[in-house]
Amino acid sequence: MDYPMADNTPSASLTQVETPIxxxxxxxxxxxxxxxxxxxYRVDCGGCNxxxxxxxxxxxxxxxxxxxxxxxVASPRHADxxxxxxxxxxxxxxxxxxxxxxxPDPKIVVSYGACGCSGGIFHDLYCVWGGTDKAVPVxxxxxxxxxxxxxxxxxxxVALGLLGQKLKATTHIEADGEAAPISHxxxxxxxxxxxxxxxxxxxxxxQGRDIAEQFLSLLDTxxxxxxxxxxxxxxxxxxxxxxxxIFARLQSxxxxxxxxxxx
Amino acid sequence: MFKLLKEVxxxxxxxxxxxxxxxxxSKDFRGKPEHDAERCIACxxxxxxxxxxxxxxxxxxxxxxxxxxxxxxxxxxxxxxxEVCPTGAIRLSTEFELAVTxxxxxxxxxxxxxxxxxxxxxxxxxxxxxxxxxxxxxxxxGIEGDIERTRLLVATCPDCKRRHDATQVMNIGVAQMxxx
Ligand code: SF4
Ligand code: SF4
Ligand code: SF4
Numbered sequence: 001m002d003y004p005m006a007d008n009t010p011s012a013s014l015t016q017v018e019t020p021i022x023x024x025x026x027x028x029x030x031x032x033x034x035x036x037x038x039x040x041y042r043v044d045c046g047g048c049n050x051x052x053x054x055x056x057x058x059x060x061x062x063x064x065x066x067x068x069x070x071x072x073v074a075s076p077r078h079a080d081x082x083x084x085x086x087x088x089x090x091x092x093x094x095x096x097x098x099x100x101x102x103x104p105d106p107k108i109v110v111s112y113g114a115c116g117c118s119g120g121i122f123h124d125l126y127c128v129w130g131g132t133d134k135a136v137p138v139x140x141x142x143x144x145x146x147x148x149x150x151x152x153x154x155x156x157x158v159a160l161g162l163l164g165q166k167l168k169a170t171t172h173i174e175a176d177g178e179a180a181p182i183s184h185x186x187x188x189x190x191x192x193x194x195x196x197x198x199x200x201x202x203x204x205x206x207q208g209r210d211i212a213e214q215f216l217s218l219l220d221t222x223x224x225x226x227x228x229x230x231x232x233x234x235x236x237x238x239x240x241x242x243x244x245x246i247f248a249r250l251q252s253x254x255x256x257x258x259x260x261x262x263x
Numbered sequence: 264m265f266k267l268l269k270e271v272x273x274x275x276x277x278x279x280x281x282x283x284x285x286x287x288x289s290k291d292f293r294g295k296p297e298h299d300a301e302r303c304i305a306c307x308x309x310x311x312x313x314x315x316x317x318x319x320x321x322x323x324x325x326x327x328x329x330x331x332x333x334x335x336x337x338x339x340x341x342x343x344x345x346e347v348c349p350t351g352a353i354r355l356s357t358e359f360e361l362a363v364t365x366x367x368x369x370x371x372x373x374x375x376x377x378x379x380x381x382x383x384x385x386x387x388x389x390x391x392x393x394x395x396x397x398x399x400x401x402x403x404x405g406i407e408g409d410i411e412r413t414r415l416l417v418a419t420c421p422d423c424k425r426r427h428d429a430t431q432v433m434n435i436g437v438a439q440m441x442x443x
Binding site for chain 2: 168
């Protein structure tokens with residue numbers, strides 16, 4: 001989100017780079033007729049360097065971006081693609097513009113990482129003016145903090161017109177009668193909270209929630225066999241001792257609750 | 264030379280097939296936060312927790328709506344939103360192919376209706392949140408066992424609650440309060 005800026009903030013008055021009218025056609029021609037490697041020049045405008053590490057991970061043999069002819073060069077004068085990483089900081093705006101001017105037309109500008117797209121985690125720092133698009137016109141945004149090498153390759157494929165974009169802006173409007181379901185309404189609320197908390201304490205929020213959910217579904221499913229038997233059967237199939245331990249703990253809480261130990 | 268060749272053949276091809284074949288990522292990979300608007304109660308816990316303010320809440324009292332907005336371009340994929348969400352409406356998925364050519368495509372909005380306060384009639388909280396909290400409290404037996412009073416209490420805006428409290432205090436009278 002870009003919140004509207006007050007007229008007196010420094011970045012509100014930044015002049016935008018002007019592009020020739022023919023620019024879109026020139027870029028199209030570059031993408032269509034490029035018969036050689038696409039040369040990439042990186043500009044770090046002020047991120048944490050995580051993005052640079054992922055870019056280099058993307059050109060290692062494991063991901064090998066060079067097999068698509070994507071090559072990192074040392075000078076913007078050789079570049080077809082300018083890769084801006086990091087938030088647009090006060091100090092790096094002029095160098096970023098110089099790199100932009102130095103690259104021959106037509107050029108493709110890629111904004112890399114959360115910082116490049118919008119300022120990311122640094123968006124509200126005193127020295128940050130936002131994303132790359134606050135200084136130069138951007139063609140492709142690659143979100144991520146940092147984007148993984150695979151996301152990097154995907155982003156370049158989108159920039160070079162090889163792959164289509166997947167993400168689309170969506171809007172959900174609340175329908176009439178839409179209601180958020182309460183999970184496991186048959187299990188007493190207090191017991192559910194205790195079980196979930198304990199699972200999350202032992203396994204963290206994600207696995208904890210998943211494990212608690214599994215345990216509660218076991219309690220919740222109507223079956224002929226008693227719950228202890230079902231849990232025992234589930235644990236027999238479970239090869240992870242850590243999960244078995246958490247399940248055992250949840251089960252002891254449950255037994256205590258059933259015998260009236262918990263209120 | 265022979266040794267090197269042998270090593271090369273032993274290693275085989277290390278390069279992944281992506282993008283020609285799908286890339287396998289770990290099941291707990293932190294990719295795009297997937298928002299399930301049906302489960303969302305617009306409580307804004309995620310907006311408060313989100314470190315880079317990728318999630319924002321826009322309340323429009325005139326239209327009686329509250330919009331939940333995320334910018335994937337701002338998101339740092341930390342999972343704080345998933346951690347705090349009370350209903351499990353948001354979860355980080357394994358989706359990582361997020362590159363776009365226009366910044367607008369990085370946003371997702373969900374617009375929810377605001378419920379009017381039962382006392383003054385002004386919209387004050389998302390209708391889904393009020394319904395969810397009422398249902399949860401009812402499942403837990405209600406406040407002092409009175410489900411109808413619980414429902415009214417949840418559906419009253421903070422301003423009215425304050426006013427009611429003040430009225431009650433006035434009716435009791437200060438002298439009476441001191442002796443209690
Ligand atoms: S997007 Fe994240 S990893 Fe990349 S420079 Fe910014 S903070 Fe660092
Ligand atoms: S993953 Fe982190 S940065 Fe992204 S929306 Fe959730 S809380 Fe915000
Ligand atoms: S925390 Fe969950 S329920 Fe609350 S607004 Fe965020 S996604 Fe919706």
